[in-house]
Amino acid sequence: MSEVIRVTIWNEYRHEQSKPHVRELYPKGMHQAIAEGLTGNFDIRTATLEEQEHGLSEEVLANTDVLIWWGHTAHKEVSDEIVDRVAARVLQGMGFIALHSSHYSKVFKKLMGTSCSLLFRDVGEKERLWVTAPGHPIAEGVAPFFELEREEMYGEFFDIPSPDEVVFTSWFEGGNVFRSGCCFNRGQGKIFYFRPGHELYPTYRDANVLLVISNAVRWAAPVKREPLRFGKSIPALEPVREK
Amino acid sequence: MSEVIRVTIWNEYRHEQSKPHVRELYPKGMHQAIAEGLTGNFDIRTATLEEQEHGLSEEVLANTDVLIWWGHTAHKEVSDEIVDRVAARVLQGMGFIALHSSHYSKVFKKLMGTSCSLLFRDVGEKERLWVTAPGHPIAEGVAPFFELEREEMYGEFFDIPSPDEVVFTSWFEGGNVFRSGCCFNRGQGKIFYFRPGHELYPTYRDANVLLVISNAVRWAAPVKREPLRFGKSIPALEPVREK
Amino acid sequence: MSEVIRVTIWNEYRHEQSKPHVRELYPKGMHQAIAEGLTGNFDIRTATLEEQEHGLSEEVLANTDVLIWWGHTAHKEVSDEIVDRVAARVLQGMGFIALHSSHYSKVFKKLMGTSCSLLFRDVGEKERLWVTAPGHPIAEGVAPFFELEREEMYGEFFDIPSPDEVVFTSWFEGGNVFRSGCCFNRGQGKIFYFRPGHELYPTYRDANVLLVISNAVRWAAPVKREPLRFGKSIPALEPVREK
Amino acid sequence: MSEVIRVTIWNEYRHEQSKPHVRELYPKGMHQAIAEGLTGNFDIRTATLEEQEHGLSEEVLANTDVLIWWGHTAHKEVSDEIVDRVAARVLQGMGFIALHSSHYSKVFKKLMGTSCSLLFRDVGEKERLWVTAPGHPIAEGVAPFFELEREEMYGEFFDIPSPDEVVFTSWFEGGNVFRSGCCFNRGQGKIFYFRPGHELYPTYRDANVLLVISNAVRWAAPVKREPLRFGKSIPALEPVREK
Numbered sequence: 001m002s003e004v005i006r007v008t009i010w011n012e013y014r015h016e017q018s019k020p021h022v023r024e025l026y027p028k029g030m031h032q033a034i035a036e037g038l039t040g041n042f043d044i045r046t047a048t049l050e051e052q053e054h055g056l057s058e059e060v061l062a063n064t065d066v067l068i069w070w071g072h073t074a075h076k077e078v079s080d081e082i083v084d085r086v087a088a089r090v091l092q093g094m095g096f097i098a099l100h101s102s103h104y105s106k107v108f109k110k111l112m113g114t115s116c117s118l119l120f121r122d123v124g125e126k127e128r129l130w131v132t133a134p135g136h137p138i139a140e141g142v143a144p145f146f147e148l149e150r151e152e153m154y155g156e157f158f159d160i161p162s163p164d165e166v167v168f169t170s171w172f173e174g175g176n177v178f179r180s181g182c183c184f185n186r187g188q189g190k191i192f193y194f195r196p197g198h199e200l201y202p203t204y205r206d207a208n209v210l211l212v213i214s215n216a217v218r219w220a221a222p223v224k225r226e227p228l229r230f231g232k233s234i235p236a237l238e239p240v241r242e243k
Numbered sequence: 244m245s246e247v248i249r250v251t252i253w254n255e256y257r258h259e260q261s262k263p264h265v266r267e268l269y270p271k272g273m274h275q276a277i278a279e280g281l282t283g284n285f286d287i288r289t290a291t292l293e294e295q296e297h298g299l300s301e302e303v304l305a306n307t308d309v310l311i312w313w314g315h316t317a318h319k320e321v322s323d324e325i326v327d328r329v330a331a332r333v334l335q336g337m338g339f340i341a342l343h344s345s346h347y348s349k350v351f352k353k354l355m356g357t358s359c360s361l362l363f364r365d366v367g368e369k370e371r372l373w374v375t376a377p378g379h380p381i382a383e384g385v386a387p388f389f390e391l392e393r394e395e396m397y398g399e400f401f402d403i404p405s406p407d408e409v410v411f412t413s414w415f416e417g418g419n420v421f422r423s424g425c426c427f428n429r430g431q432g433k434i435f436y437f438r439p440g441h442e443l444y445p446t447y448r449d450a451n452v453l454l455v456i457s458n459a460v461r462w463a464a465p466v467k468r469e470p471l472r473f474g475k476s477i478p479a480l481e482p483v484r485e486k
Numbered sequence: 487m488s489e490v491i492r493v494t495i496w497n498e499y500r501h502e503q504s505k506p507h508v509r510e511l512y513p514k515g516m517h518q519a520i521a522e523g524l525t526g527n528f529d530i531r532t533a534t535l536e537e538q539e540h541g542l543s544e545e546v547l548a549n550t551d552v553l554i555w556w557g558h559t560a561h562k563e564v565s566d567e568i569v570d571r572v573a574a575r576v577l578q579g580m581g582f583i584a585l586h587s588s589h590y591s592k593v594f595k596k597l598m599g600t601s602c603s604l605l606f607r608d609v610g611e612k613e614r615l616w617v618t619a620p621g622h623p624i625a626e627g628v629a630p631f632f633e634l635e636r637e638e639m640y641g642e643f644f645d646i647p648s649p650d651e652v653v654f655t656s657w658f659e660g661g662n663v664f665r666s667g668c669c670f671n672r673g674q675g676k677i678f679y680f681r682p683g684h685e686l687y688p689t690y691r692d693a694n695v696l697l698v699i700s701n702a703v704r705w706a707a708p709v710k711r712e713p714l715r716f717g718k719s720i721p722a723l724e725p726v727r728e729k
Numbered sequence: 730m731s732e733v734i735r736v737t738i739w740n741e742y743r744h745e746q747s748k749p750h751v752r753e754l755y756p757k758g759m760h761q762a763i764a765e766g767l768t769g770n771f772d773i774r775t776a777t778l779e780e781q782e783h784g785l786s787e788e789v790l791a792n793t794d795v796l797i798w799w800g801h802t803a804h805k806e807v808s809d810e811i812v813d814r815v816a817a818r819v820l821q822g823m824g825f826i827a828l829h830s831s832h833y834s835k836v837f838k839k840l841m842g843t844s845c846s847l848l849f850r851d852v853g854e855k856e857r858l859w860v861t862a863p864g865h866p867i868a869e870g871v872a873p874f875f876e877l878e879r880e881e882m883y884g885e886f887f888d889i890p891s892p893d894e895v896v897f898t899s900w901f902e903g904g905n906v907f908r909s910g911c912c913f914n915r916g917q918g919k920i921f922y923f924r925p926g927h928e929l930y931p932t933y934r935d936a937n938v939l940l941v942i943s944n945a946v947r948w949a950a951p952v953k954r955e956p957l958r959f960g961k962s963i964p965a966l967e968p969v970r971e972k
Contacts (some may be wrong), residue, residue: 237418665935
């Protein structure tokens, strides 16, 4: 676990170019803000939608331990081939961290199998994230709760499979609750959905948010095992009697 | 719960027509054997691949509480449109029971989001199914274990999301184990995967197997609630302060 | 499932006798208010702390399908013998519904194995319960959320084992969240913890609260199976080779 | 995570003194065999029943990150005070690994809240442990299955709460199955139950068994967070309106 973890941060990178307010917050893009804010023994690269193969070639994915994803306005522009490639790598062990509006990304929806729908509202209200799994590595060093003064609201019912663990549950000023930090095991891979991160607010400069994502990277890093071999017919390991 | 449950049994219905031994076992198809074997306050219809829209029109699905599925050799022939239609209905509350080789059906894979792969072997070995959730309604009336003298083997690792409950775990003569009765909650719907049912054996005439499927139909029947409304922006329920 | 369910409602029955305001709300005790408010094919009896064996003789428990529990100020006065008796019955299949401050009852703590601790505050604030498992039978007929105008607050972290399902998650006016409807499978029995019900408010006259408890009774009713036989040495079911 | 983990291995240490065959296998006790076999950045001490306070003083526990437990014939001799002390430390974050017959230890039963009963048989049969959670850190470096040529059989139904993850599922020659590697989150602590380890066989000299226990120690080590403060009344974090 003390070895370097190879992280790729993928960002759609559209709002930062089209909306002045977002560009001001994240002049180099949210992916760069996250890259600069993570703390750990990480080897970080970034990739964006506009790059060749969205920056997610076979070679890049083969050398990625954990992939962080931020998408919103251009989910549909992500090619199905890349989506299948990423999902397959997750089942083989690559960690996957879906941030905020990535609940609706093709990759996350494919891996969940549900609509991943939710209620939402953007009036810049307060969000308070409560730790509901205090022994989980993703909560390491986090106080019993932390606050984001202004965020978009996401509310239940969040149409996901029952998470394997719910690390954070959010309270919103406007009256809603949300399972904001959700762990899922899929194949040999680990998936973490983390709610905060609307582009209009400086969420990815918040120390708690960056700590949580850093912890999530460590948690989601693959274990070392032989790859899963799928759909295999095998001989009997024990004698089978004639009938 | 004492109201009639509307059940549709879907069968690919190929092996029964192409393989004499299977036709002998199930002259009218496995769907008919299951239809005749279920016990409960059920209103049962059947549907097969060859029918118009595979027998799964909007109207049929709208009037189905629980859909039972058996497929194997023709998964690819099921149209994606029907697959999406069925999966959407499950998220809205329709129960879905995937039998045996339907672990590889398009609908089940789509709802799981994983490869749904496993190890397998067909040498006609003994399977013993142990109850591992004795308080679950699907285990009602079932002894601590029951046996199938000859079955195909399915073995771990079974690449599914962690089930919400594992009602049966199988022991196989040839040395393997398998999570054979798996419950999943998805959206407003309930899904049960039940392992037994290779076409070469009279599994769907076995009293325990039929009892389990009957119990599963009762468990998977939808609760009465308003339909999920997806992706909705909502006004604040509480006052949000200016910041 | 359409058969009559035998329900015993147990109440400590102290606040109603010692506090005038509570007596006014519940002149015959909260147990009677609940008994009058439940709807279903139920055969209901009540029991209280002051009765012989707290009203929970072997005979009463043997004839109880689901036991509802309300305790607060007198947890310590419940005899350990009765606690062990109730817990053993739950493992054998009796449903158990723990209401509000019963999170700290001896029976619930014994069955959970954790401290069952939480944060709390009583200032009569608003509670809004969101449905987070819309396909669950306990949520049948319940809107996406319902509100209690004045309640005591219980807040996370709630030190319980990860529930098998979380049916309701509460938002509180004062800034907290809580897993308010928690399902646990234990042995052959089912347990439901339901948060609302502070004695100072007319919570057990609320239509939604009564609907939820009625649903929970149906859900928690035992399945019909042979009793679990514990700690049994058994002969081999298959030949074991000499080594 | 690369910091040293302080491990205490507790052993009842009776069979090794009373049964010549066991003494031959484990001349210095099973605790010493385990201590010698674990691999990792561990600082290991041992403790036994006969020591003062069973070797588990407040000071020892305060300096233990992960406690490994082996008990069988003398569960009842473990003092309730020490049991409560150990369980409280687990809820505060200390890892706990219960080996084999420790399923019936007072500490494990208290933390589970169920009977922890199971079926058993000792005829020296083959056990094959299948990995059923291949992405879990406890399965790191483990092949899809491994075998123990001779072991005592433990069979389902194993009366434990649904584990948060089942890392291994066992096949037994004599016809049974068992959830052999079970993870539980309790409070701020992590618990792992690992089935193998009957005293009559050299199980704790098996490379796979020792690898699994070493992995489990790493997984169960506490995260760094402030201790849980139980049962706390707190002021409102947000304004509560008069009603």
